[in-house]
Amino acid sequence: MSRYLQVVQKNPSTVEQPYILDVEHVQKKFGNGDIGEKLVLADIGFSARRGELICILGRSGCGKTTLLNLLAGFIAPDQGTIRLHDQPVSKPGPDRCVVFQDDALFPWLTVRENIAFGLKGQRISSAQKEEEIDRFLKLVGLSEFAAYLPSEISGGMKQRVALARVLILKPQVLLMDEPFAALDAQTREEMQNLVLELWQQLAHTILFVTHDVTEAVLLADRILLFDKDPGRIKEDIRLELSRPREKEDQNFLSLCRVIRAQI
Amino acid sequence: MPVRSPFSEGQILLPWLLPAGFLLAWLFISFIGVIPAYLLPSPGEVLKAATSYIFGEPGSAPYAGRFYADFCASGLRVLSGFSLAVLIGLPLGMLSGRVPFLQRMLGTSINGLRAVPGICWLPLALVWFGIGLKTTVFLVALAAFFPIYLNTEAGARQVSPLLLQAGAMMGVRRLRGTFAVLLPAAMPHIMTGLRLGLGISWAYLVLGELTGVPNGLGAVIMDARMLGRIDIIVVGIILIALIGRLSDTGLHWLLRTCFRSARRSA
Numbered sequence A: 001m002s003r004y005l006q007v008v009q010k011n012p013s014t015v016e017q018p019y020i021l022d023v024e025h026v027q028k029k030f031g032n033g034d035i036g037e038k039l040v041l042a043d044i045g046f047s048a049r050r051g052e053l054i055c056i057l058g059r060s061g062c063g064k065t066t067l068l069n070l071l072a073g074f075i076a077p078d079q080g081t082i083r084l085h086d087q088p089v090s091k092p093g094p095d096r097c098v099v100f101q102d103d104a105l106f107p108w109l110t111v112r113e114n115i116a117f118g119l120k121g122q123r124i125s126s127a128q129k130e131e132e133i134d135r136f137l138k139l140v141g142l143s144e145f146a147a148y149l150p151s152e153i154s155g156g157m158k159q160r161v162a163l164a165r166v167l168i169l170k171p172q173v174l175l176m177d178e179p180f181a182a183l184d185a186q187t188r189e190e191m192q193n194l195v196l197e198l199w200q201q202l203a204h205t206i207l208f209v210t211h212d213v214t215e216a217v218l219l220a221d222r223i224l225l226f227d228k229d230p231g232r233i234k235e236d237i238r239l240e241l242s243r244p245r246e247k248e249d250q251n252f253l254s255l256c257r258v259i260r261a262q263i
Numbered sequence B: 001m002p003v004r005s006p007f008s009e010g011q012i013l014l015p016w017l018l019p020a021g022f023l024l025a026w027l028f029i030s031f032i033g034v035i036p037a038y039l040l041p042s043p044g045e046v047l048k049a050a051t052s053y054i055f056g057e058p059g060s061a062p063y064a065g066r067f068y069a070d071f072c073a074s075g076l077r078v079l080s081g082f083s084l085a086v087l088i089g090l091p092l093g094m095l096s097g098r099v100p101f102l103q104r105m106l107g108t109s110i111n112g113l114r115a116v117p118g119i120c121w122l123p124l125a126l127v128w129f130g131i132g133l134k135t136t137v138f139l140v141a142l143a144a145f146f147p148i149y150l151n152t153e154a155g156a157r158q159v160s161p162l163l164l165q166a167g168a169m170m171g172v173r174r175l176r177g178t179f180a181v182l183l184p185a186a187m188p189h190i191m192t193g194l195r196l197g198l199g200i201s202w203a204y205l206v207l208g209e210l211t212g213v214p215n216g217l218g219a220v221i222m223d224a225r226m227l228g229r230i231d232i233i234v235v236g237i238i239l240i241a242l243i244g245r246l247s248d249t250g251l252h253w254l255l256r257t258c259f260r261s262a263r264r265s266a
Ligand SMILES: Nc1ncnc2c1ncn2[C@@H]1O[C@H](COP(=O)(O)OP(=O)(O)OP(=O)(O)O)[C@@H](O)[C@H]1O
Pocket: A030, A031, A032, A040, A058, A059, A060, A061, A062, A063, A064, A065, A066, A067, A211
């Protein structure tokens, strides 16, 4: 299918980078009582380079969240291995942070305290912590709202906080689970631009789950196209569209069309 | 234009509307004299009895100036019983809310015990602990335990797994996670449990003190009944209601001062 992809400009920054995340033959079943076992993920395998922005694209229920839960270490695979820097992933940790599909901020903490949460255990001086918190508040544009509670800010702002509280921990891999699905179109666009901006500044490896083709084509270096029942990688697509990308651009649109036809 | 409730100006007065009406009715009834004074004394008499009970020179009249000693005795009993209930109920509730095995093991027994009316424990407590502090503390602790345990358990069980995952991914382990995520997330339920527990503590205090202890607010009520001092009985009831209400406010204030999760939940 690569003949459909217009090579405008190679993105040299990520292609040369080493692989840091390896997923091999991962399988996950869920036993749900009377119906018996359901194979949710079958033989998932891929590797991610450092600094790569990979979108996981698939229909609802194809196991995207399950895959992120496996990568985050919240659940264990039935078969296969997940390795980060050649270390097997066994439990959750700040090297693999998640921005959840739903709001998962701590409602009893202010914006600032939420962002500071993960720094508590770390051995850095409190002056340095405050400085970091200020920096990340500014990065996500929430300096003015530091003292607000999550219940007092909008959905888009909540996801900014969710982003800041994990970015501050300098994760090796950032896992984002349809973080903007619940936002209105304009806010979503703002947030997509913010992600791209932060990604270019901080050069994280990002796995971004979405079911929105346009979003995937806008963000991704690479798209893993998921099949449903059982969930598996149907297509591994490398996007070589130059950045910044324009949604009205002919190449962009035709690429979206091609991918939409595949789903 | 927002629609305004006719009471919105008097929001502070609203809770006092019913007691005020009640007082008026009481004044009216004793004024026309349909109920004889030996069954229901007039507000004036009760006020006089209360003044003597609280501020009077000890020994100048029966019950004069006894309030302070009674209040301290009862307060100590409630505080000890309630603290005991918190000490046992809170950790146990947290544990069985998070460990399904414990919940299954404890749930049925505790719900069974809860169905036993508190007064059924009285004879047993008297045999075990005799008359006085220990029996009362036992009864108070037992009664306060159930709302504390059950609400804490529900609170801990209902904590969103998402919050626990978020905590784990940001690197909090078991013990710190309990205090940094679990406890604050369950705080609204815990607060309800503690307040219910403290409220019921006062009820069971009176039950424990009815058995013939020499001092305490419940003891005064029982004593006054035998001496036919119905004005003192009414004074005792009103004082317990007031102190119960104040202790609830105090507990609420204390929780909100100590825990930001309590402060920031509605
Ligand atoms: N804990 C679980 N127990 C049983 N079945 C589960 C569990 N978690 C997920 N599943 C099943 O696995 C399948 C995939 O779920 P998953 O949440 O990973 O999908 P998804 O791709 O994230 O969907 P969406 O786009 O709607 O978020 C679903 O059919 C779901 O019913």
